[in-house]
Amino acid sequence: MILSDLLDLPVQDSTGGRLGFCVDARLVLDGPAGGGPLAGARLHGLVVSPRTRTSFMGYERSGVRRPWPLGALLERRHAGTFLLLWDDVVGVEGGRIVVADGAVRYDAALER
Amino acid sequence: MRRDERLPRPPTPAGRVLDARLHLLSRQVLDADDVPLTTVDDLELRSTDDEPDQAPAVDGAITGARTYTVTALLTGAALATRVLGGRAPASRWLRIDWGRVADIGTVVRITGTGDDLDATWTERWVRDQIIRRIPGGDHDPE
Secondary structure, three states: OEHHHOOOOEEEEOOOOEEEEEEEEEEEEEEOOOOOOOOEEEEEEEEEEOOOOOOOOOHHHOOOOOOHHHHHHHHHHOOOOEEEEHHHEEEEEOOEEEEOOOOOOEEOOOOO | OOOOOOOOOOOOOOOEEEEHHHHOOOOEEEOOOOOEEEEOOEEEEEEOOOOOOOOOOOOOOEOOOOOEEEEEEEEEOHHHHHHHOOOOOHHHEEEEEHHHEEEEOOOEEEOOOHHHOHHHHHHHHHHHHOHHHOOOOOOOOO
16 A cells, blocks of 8 residues: 555444544554664554644644644644554555554654 | 543554544755755555555555555655645655654654755756856866
């Protein structure tokens, strides 16, 4: 697949309930190097925003909260953003990402 | 995210964590000589179950049961579809193998020079077919 096959797609549970939209894909460099200097980049999870298909420079995943008006606006807009592990994805079909029942919502914040 | 809705931290993976859209897409690609080559327009991901010459999976064949890894940075034709939607045929993608990626920071650096990349064919064509025909255009300025 290509990354665009995932980005912006609606994310739903197995009953069709809407969880949000896929705003980003989280990769982890822990795979076999494949002959290059960097480790392989494995698809680790999806960042899901309940309200919006976009993310303003990853603001909701960083610790940045200033300037205050912008921080307050974006904090409200992206409230509830969560990380879904790829193992909890059932599949991508019909232009939507289907998630397994009982999938855990994790904090999407990046380590600082 | 609202601070009163703390979610559990995910399991800490062993390697460096990158968010694809945030850390890779639209980043400039430089070669080992710091020559700008292109930008990252999309990523190609393949399952470990895919055959090497098999076309990457599309909608309906993507499942969380498989492990996907990034096999290439895509540039060129991938940009229009990323903005407008749809999917260009795989034959039109200009690929930079992940094995050539040397560093990811504010720019993406690759090993070697960009002369052998498909992604730079337009520059080579303009150089060879147009610039070289201009008097004095086939050598460095003295």
